[in-house]
Every structure is written in C-alpha cells, then in structure tokens.
Amino acid sequence: MALETPRDLFVHNLKEMYYIENQLVDMLDELASDTPDEKLAKGFESHREETRQQVERLEAVFREIHETPDASGSGALDGMKQDHEEFKREVASDDLKTPYHLAAGIKTERMEITGYQSLITLANEIDFDGDVKGPLKENLDEEKDTLKTLTTMQKGSNIKNAIQNLL
Template sequence: MTTDSTEQLLVDGLKELYYTEQQLVDALETLADQTDDEDAREAFSEHREETQEHVNRLEEVFSQLGEEPQEKSEKVVDALIEEHEEFASENDGEILDRYNIAAGQKTEHYEIAAYGNVTSLAQKLGHDEASDMLAETLREEQSALDELSQAGEQFDQQATADD
C-alpha cells in the first residue's frame, strides 16, 4: 500500500474503520445472541446500536472531507471474526460467554487504537469538526471496553463463587 500524503493516510484509516464498524454491527448481534450472561449480552446489544451510530458518524466525516464513504477491508477485523466463528462452532455455554467477552475486548482495543490514530491525523490536518466527531467515537469505544471489562470481572467472580 503506497500512500503519498497524510490526508490519504487519514482517508485510508477512515475507510478501514468504515469497513470495521459495518462488520461489527453484524458481529455484535451474533455475540448478543450467543451469550447467556445477561450483563455481557446487554453490553453487546447496546454497543451494536452505538456501532450503527459510528457508521453514520463516519459517513458524516467522509462528507466533511469531500469524500464518498467507502470501505477498505481490514485483515485484523476479518481475522477476529474468523477466529470467533471457529471457536463458537466448537464451544458453548459459559466457556463461549467468557470467550465472547474477551473477543469484544480485543475488538475494542483495536478500535481504540484506530480511532486514536485517525483523530490525531484529522486534528493535525486542521479538520477540527471531523476530529471532534472521531474523538467522540473514541470516547464511546473506551467506554464500551470499560463496560466489557467490568462484565468480564463480574463473570469471573460469579464463576469463582459457583465453583
């Protein structure tokens, strides 16, 4: 991949995030459907709605930059989804619940890094409104990670209490 400007680096990052968010809308629905743990299921459902808002927000950022919203496939996201599908086909119950929480955390870490990068680039390039919108999504991703981490801790405490 050859990129000849910081502006193009920003646009490419936005395309990857646009792909990521659209993939995650479906993946979060799957996670919510597969998860028996109520706290984790609720976190996945809430974040699915928020993720759809992220798609819409990215479309607005593209518009502000004078770009058409486009996807650019992201190997990391594809690998996370493939890894999850394989695990879910072979496991269920509490093991799958805990795995789903961890999969959600991995995804949030990736998104936090990606949004941190595009937010910084947008700010550097003087796209202040786009930077503010991306920073808002970054905060929401951090909040989603916190919520999943809390659900994981509660799940682990409950599992320990049940043993």
C-alpha cells in the same frame, strides 16, 4: 491507490474504520443473541445501537472531507471473525461462550480505540476542523466507555462464577 500524504493515510484509515464499524453491527448482533450471560448480552446489544450511530458519524466525516464512504477491509477484523468461526466449531459447552465473547469484545474495543486515536492524531496534524475531529472523538469516547464496562465485567463476580461453575 498510492498513499503519499498524511491526508491519503487518513482516508485509508477512515475506510478501514468504516469497514470495522459496519462489520461490528452484525457481529454485535450475533454476540448479543449468542451470549449466555444476560448482562453481557445486553451490553453487546446496547453497543450495537451505538455502533450504528458510529457508522453514521463516519459517513459525516467522509462528507466533510469530500470523500465517498467506502469500506476498504481490515485484515485484523477478518482474522478475529475467523477465530470466532473456529471457536464456534470447537466449543462444546455453551457457558464457555461468555468468557470467550467478553475477551473478544475487549480485544475489539482496544483495536477501535487505537484506530480512532491514530485518526485523531492525523486530523490534528492535517489541521482538519472540529466537524471532522468531533465525530471521531465521540466514537472514541464511546469505545473507551465500552472498554471500561467490559473490563469491569471481567473482574466482576458473574464471570468468575460462570468460570467456577465449569471447573
């Protein structure tokens, strides 16, 4: 589809976020079961539940603007998945999974935050109402909270000790 208007771009970006969130439900599931650090594993598990709801909120946005929910793909997310597959082939110590998964989580949240911020900017300019902007804002807030939790963990002693133990 040729993108000509800000609305076209909004729908294009919305489909991209829909793809990302759908993929993340599965990815977070895998991270939760494959992360040695319990606290981080639990964090992934609870964010997976939030992510399921985020998918539903995006479906509500599609309905609101009379578009069909359709996951159009994301080169950025596919690239991250490829990187993770490569890491899994190469990693020889399970304990390295904790810092790797933590960094991957932080990267993902930053990508999602950028996606939602640009959708909200477009929605404001297009003059979409609260039924469109509200769910996007709720998703954005959850991503921000998750980013904060993950960055706090990165500075915390659990992760530092895990790395120290491997030296």
